[in-house]
Amino acid sequence: MKSYRLEPGRGLAGLTVHDQDEPEPGRGQVVVKIRANSIGSRDLLVLADNYVLPIRPKVVPGCEGAGEVVAVGEDVSRVKTGDRVAATVFPRWLDGPFRRENAAQLGTMIDGVLTEYAVLDEGGVVPVPEHLSFEEAAALPLAAVTAWNALTTGSALHPGATVLTLGSGAVSLFVLRFAKLAGARVLVTTSNAAKAERLRALGADEVINYRENPGWAEEVRALTDGLGVDRVVDATGPLEQSLKSVAPGGEVAFAGYWLSGTEGTTPIDPATLFMAGATLRRVATGSRAHFLELNRAVETHRLRPVIDQVFPFEQVPDAFKYCESGGGFGKVIISHT
Known part of the structure; x- marks a missing residue:
């Protein structure tokens, strides 16, 4: 499998592709074959090491991704193999107010989802609404959950x-x-x-x-x-x-x-x-509970996100350059298909 890795503060020069073995899930974990990602202004700040949270060197970047569960570890009960899921930006923030102990964020403090396969806690994924493609679902975890939290809390x-x-x-x-x-x-x-x-x-x-x-x-x-x-x-x-x-x-x-x-x-x-x-x-994005509420609204009203451009996984640097240029309207998507 291939994963992008990041040396913070070097911009695109610090973004490299690495080959590694496909992962195995641990207890309470799932392996998700990532089908699509989304990137935006937040990711540019992470590249520049100008983000509000600390960034671990060589971290897998990206906090927005959707895909298919291909393996589950022991004691996993919320999801099963074959489920379509999206990752939550803060996998430890399940519900309630935002607290420091829940601040570990995908793509900064812990490995994110700009990768072909991601190991995630079962509590850190939510179902994808049936009417959405993986590309559309990947647009939800950051911007949509932030908007939902801002309006409903x-x-x-x-x-x-x-x-x-x-x-x-x-x-x-x-x-x-x-x-x-x-x-x-x-x-x-x-x-x-x-x-x-x-x-x-x-x-x-x-x-x-x-x-x-x-x-x-x-x-x-x-x-x-x-x-x-x-x-x-x-x-x-x-x-x-x-x-x-x-x-x-x-x-x-x-x-x-x-x-x-x-x-x-x-x-x-x-x-x-x-x-x-x-x-x-x-408003610091939102919890898993916010994401589940959002999904119910999206399903009920058959909403679809506004997508600006779609880039293949191999062209992630080009996608970042497009984000840097500004002027877009809607989400920039990375497709793995």
Whole structure:
């Protein structure tokens, strides 16, 4: 079998392919033949060793993968050989709040899924919805679970609520789809007219061009009769604008401070935080329980993720270069078939 390995901090130069024997499962483990992966901004940060979590040298990168169980170890009861499964990003985070002891993440602290065969704990995989291909299923573990957690944890999201999601990246696309299912009015920020049209086609009620409107919080207020939105899902920053966009008593789900560049590290004026009168909640992807809830919604509504480009497993470096170029819309997928 072949696996990619990573020397953090060297970028693509640190990404190499290694040959090794196919693995055997231990007690409570399963071997998954990976059929598809997904990569994105998070993976670029890992390559650069600029990620929020520590990265082990020579780790197998990649936290998003789907495939077929080909072997099970002793005492495995949740899955069986032949099951189609997706990996959870935090395999030890089964339910409840995020805790430090559950922080081991695929592709950083422990081996990930950019490999032909992966050994995973049985609790670290979830079933793949029947109507999804492996390529579509691989788009869910990071961005979709983050979006689901941002919308469903904390205060309830009622029909008629207003939701603002920042940017047209993968998290925001899932937020848009899920929030519309909940009956919300959804506002989205983006960088150009072409992406704005695609966002409207997916159901966005209002689209704000943040390049033309750097102080876009004022436009959010204008579009909500001065009230602000009930929830902001902030995966890009700047956080200050999110706090100025939220209604008193609302919530900002902060999902990506390390993606915000210099804006993400700018100190927030305490007066801005106080005047927002809202809850600021950190979102660190989600648990296995979040993923299972998400899957039920995806199955019920026959949802399919937005896929941008598909690359073969042998061309993973090209896929990373495409991600670096920016301008995509939807998930970048690695196919093993």
